Amino acid sequence: MLGLRVIEPAAEAGSRLVWSVAGLVQAVADTLAARFPVCVVRGELSAFMRAASGHCYFSLKDAEGAAALLRCAMFRRAASLLDFAPADGQLVEIRGRLAVYEPRGELQFVVEGMQRAGAGALYEQFLRLKARLEAQGLFDAQRKRPIAAFPRRIGVVTSLGAAALHDVLSALARRSPQVEVVVYPSLVQGADAPAALALALATASQRAEVDTLLLCRGGGSLEDLWAFNDERVVRAVAACSMPVVCGVGHETDVTLADLAADLRAPTPTAAAELAAPPLAACLESLAVLQRRAGQRLHGALDTQAQRLDSLSLRLARPLEAVRARRQQLALLGQRLSSAGRRLHERRGMQLEQLARRQVRAAAVDAQARSRQVDSLEARLNALDPQHVLARGYAWLTGPGGVVVQSVRQIEVGAPLQATLADGRADLSVTAVTPTRHG
Numbered sequence: 001m002l003g004l005r006v007i008e009p010a011a012e013a014g015s016r017l018v019w020s021v022a023g024l025v026q027a028v029a030d031t032l033a034a035r036f037p038v039c040v041v042r043g044e045l046s047a048f049m050r051a052a053s054g055h056c057y058f059s060l061k062d063a064e065g066a067a068a069l070l071r072c073a074m075f076r077r078a079a080s081l082l083d084f085a086p087a088d089g090q091l092v093e094i095r096g097r098l099a100v101y102e103p104r105g106e107l108q109f110v111v112e113g114m115q116r117a118g119a120g121a122l123y124e125q126f127l128r129l130k131a132r133l134e135a136q137g138l139f140d141a142q143r144k145r146p147i148a149a150f151p152r153r154i155g156v157v158t159s160l161g162a163a164a165l166h167d168v169l170s171a172l173a174r175r176s177p178q179v180e181v182v183v184y185p186s187l188v189q190g191a192d193a194p195a196a197l198a199l200a201l202a203t204a205s206q207r208a209e210v211d212t213l214l215l216c217r218g219g220g221s222l223e224d225l226w227a228f229n230d231e232r233v234v235r236a237v238a239a240c241s242m243p244v245v246c247g248v249g250h251e252t253d254v255t256l257a258d259l260a261a262d263l264r265a266p267t268p269t270a271a272a273e274l275a276a277p278p279l280a281a282c283l284e285s286l287a288v289l290q291r292r293a294g295q296r297l298h299g300a301l302d303t304q305a306q307r308l309d310s311l312s313l314r315l316a317r318p319l320e321a322v323r324a325r326r327q328q329l330a331l332l333g334q335r336l337s338s339a340g341r342r343l344h345e346r347r348g349m350q351l352e353q354l355a356r357r358q359v360r361a362a363a364v365d366a367q368a369r370s371r372q373v374d375s376l377e378a379r380l381n382a383l384d385p386q387h388v389l390a391r392g393y394a395w396l397t398g399p400g401g402v403v404v405q406s407v408r409q410i411e412v413g414a415p416l417q418a419t420l421a422d423g424r425a426d427l428s429v430t431a432v433t434p435t436r437h438g
Contacts, residue, residue, distance in 0.1 A: 043070065045059075045086055071109070078112050154179050168272040170269075175279065194233050197233045214272065216247045217268070228258075410429050
């Protein structure tokens with residue numbers, strides 16, 4: 001028992017010491033207090049319970065997996081100083097003292113302080129990585145894709161031996177038996193799990209044979225779920241070619257893979273329920289669509305039936321159609337004849353108007369021509385040489401009928417002929433006297 005050595009008091013010579021139960025338990029308690037005044041123990045929380053009084057009771061399991069268990073009690077004053085919420089599976093370091101619970105004679109550890117051990121460092125690492133990936137936009141709501149409403153095939157990335165796979169398959173078989181399931185096996189815990197998970201996600205993305213991909217694992221401590229906080233896994237989730245539903249751990253467990261996924265589910269079973277609608281709901285939706293399609297089809301058939309009836313009625317009375325066409329033709333003939341007469345009358349009136357206008361124009365033109373002729377005649381008479389001769393002038397010509405215009409053309413004794421208004425006279429030049437300016 002934790003290397004405990006029990007030293008019994010020496011018996012008096014010739015006598016035997018007999019312990020009472022309370023005395024022996026008290027002696028053991030005193031020995032423990034003297035041997036282990038203050039201890040710090042590291043282990044995994046188990047069966048953690050907080051009583052109504054505020055006291056906490058739990059067991060601490062060996063962190064290395066050895067079959068050792070230490071019962072612990074943490075009273076209200078110490079519990080009020082905790083800066084986190086203890087939960088089963090957490091790796092913690094507790095500080096306190098060993099004691100014996102006298103009513104049952106059981107060894108217990110009275111806890112005076114508790115802090116997260118590996119979980120504390122891991123949580124800080126979780127927060128740092130979360131901040132960095134969030135700054136890069138891997139968790140943005142804008143990049144979240146909607147989950148397929150009616151998937152035909154769903155992929156599951158998890159361990160073949162995990163209870164999560166059984167839960168997912170059971171939920172889908174119960175609710176959505178019409179959906180085919182493709183499993184991409186992978187480790188989900190341990191040092192090799194991140195690489196295996198990233199490879200399985202990349203394989204599913206490359207094959208692109210499913211409509212929705214589920215990333216699942218059952219509950220566990222922060223260390224157990226740490227593979228889903230690995231940057232390789234988070235980036236593989238964000239890079240998937242199809243929507244990803246992440247159902248890792250319990251409802252209170254949140255991993256970085258949950259934040260990068262298109263939809264987070266509190267458990268693997270919930271992930272299956274969110275990824276595929278129930279068969280009954282699908283059948284009901286199909287029934288609604290069938291009713292709507294039937295109503296629209298019947299409406300279209302009724303409309304076409306009415307059109308057919310109307311066309312049938314029109315074809316059933318061809319004589320009426322012919323009679324109507326004849327009436328239309330007769331009316332058009334009358335309108336054409338009337339229009340022809342009116343056009344002829346208009347043309348006749350236009351011709352009469354043009355004839356009257358032509359007569360008036362011809363008369364006006366004749367008068368203008370007559371006045372022009374009179375004017376030309378008067379001008380011609382004014383230029384008639386006979387009229388000039390009548391005013392006392394004579395027209396002289398020399399031999400050969402050459403008109404004499406200058407004294408230079410005349411020689412003394414030359415014969416001339418003078419043409420007068422009432423006859424001609426033969427002349428003989430006796431003298432030639434030029435004018436001075438000549």
